Amino acid sequence: MEYLTLPSKPVHTANSSPKRARRGSGQNIKSLNIAVLGKDGVGKSAFIVRALTRRFIGEYDSKFECTYKNNIEMDGHSLNVEILDSMGNSSLARLDCSTSNVELFFVLYSTTDRSSFTDATKLSKHLNEARNIDPACITIVATKNDLRHLKEVEEYEGRFLAQHIGCSFYQISISDGYLETLKAVHEAIRSCMNHQSLKKKGGFFDTVLRRRSWSGQL
Ligand SMILES: Nc1nc2c(ncn2[C@@H]2O[C@H](COP(=O)(O)OP(=O)(O)OP(=O)(O)O)[C@@H](O)[C@H]2O)c(=O)[nH]1
Numbered sequence: 001m002e003y004l005t006l007p008s009k010p011v012h013t014a015n016s017s018p019k020r021a022r023r024g025s026g027q028n029i030k031s032l033n034i035a036v037l038g039k040d041g042v043g044k045s046a047f048i049v050r051a052l053t054r055r056f057i058g059e060y061d062s063k064f065e066c067t068y069k070n071n072i073e074m075d076g077h078s079l080n081v082e083i084l085d086s087m088g089n090s091s092l093a094r095l096d097c098s099t100s101n102v103e104l105f106f107v108l109y110s111t112t113d114r115s116s117f118t119d120a121t122k123l124s125k126h127l128n129e130a131r132n133i134d135p136a137c138i139t140i141v142a143t144k145n146d147l148r149h150l151k152e153v154e155e156y157e158g159r160f161l162a163q164h165i166g167c168s169f170y171q172i173s174i175s176d177g178y179l180e181t182l183k184a185v186h187e188a189i190r191s192c193m194n195h196q197s198l199k200k201k202g203g204f205f206d207t208v209l210r211r212r213s214w215s216g217q218l
């Protein structure tokens with residue numbers, strides 16, 4: 001497996017003020033393992049490179065699986081990310097092996113390729129049902145929204161799938177939409193990290209339910 005580091009620019013969202021984001025301050029540094037899955041050609045490499053560098057490059061080498069190691073600034077924190085750019089034709093068994101330490105999953109399909117939607121459906125159900133990954137840590141992304149004349153999958157189909165899993169859904173154009181790509185990445189990271197910290201603390205809802213149960217309210 002190959003490791004790549006891209007020169008990422010510090011990024012700020014509506015919720016992150018430039019003043020609060022102190023790069024490399026050493027405080028609050030967290031890390032997250034991410035994987036981007038989906039059929040060949042759906043835009044996995046384009047999605048990662050766009051989110052990390054702002055750039056959209058037309059063609060990407062797809063001969064091998066690689067992992068991008070980078071730093072993302074968001075919400076006043078510095079986050080070390082390792083993003084696996086998976087091979088589109090991997091078997092589920094191979095994917096399970098290469099993503100055993102992954103915390104956040106993006107499942108991509110192209111709105112211009114119905115078979116990629118079928119694959120995304122299988123992948124997201126596998127993650128949720130067989131791997132028991134919490135929906136807070138799965139995000140379905142429909143790509144190539146700019147190619148409307150070639151559309152094979154309607155937005156409601158993606159939304160319906162995400163609703164079934166209970167996860168987030170975004171329909172974006174990676175080529176035309178830097179901000180929408182970034183929004184999908186940041187919101188997915190927030191959702192997954194919130195879930196992780198709730199789990200660590202025993203979970204807000206668990207705590208509330210336990211308290212209620214203890215005081216005889218349940
Ligand atoms: N018009 C348009 N083209 C896109 C978009 N996203 C990706 N592409 C193009 O789709 C092609 C495939 O993108 P890749 O990022 O290489 O796809 P991939 O999923 O990494 O493919 P493999 O590595 O072969 O599995 C490239 O020519 C991209 O430029 C998009 O949102 N709109």
Ligand SMILES: [Mg+2]
Pocket residue numbers: 044045046060061062085
């Ligand atoms: Mg690729």
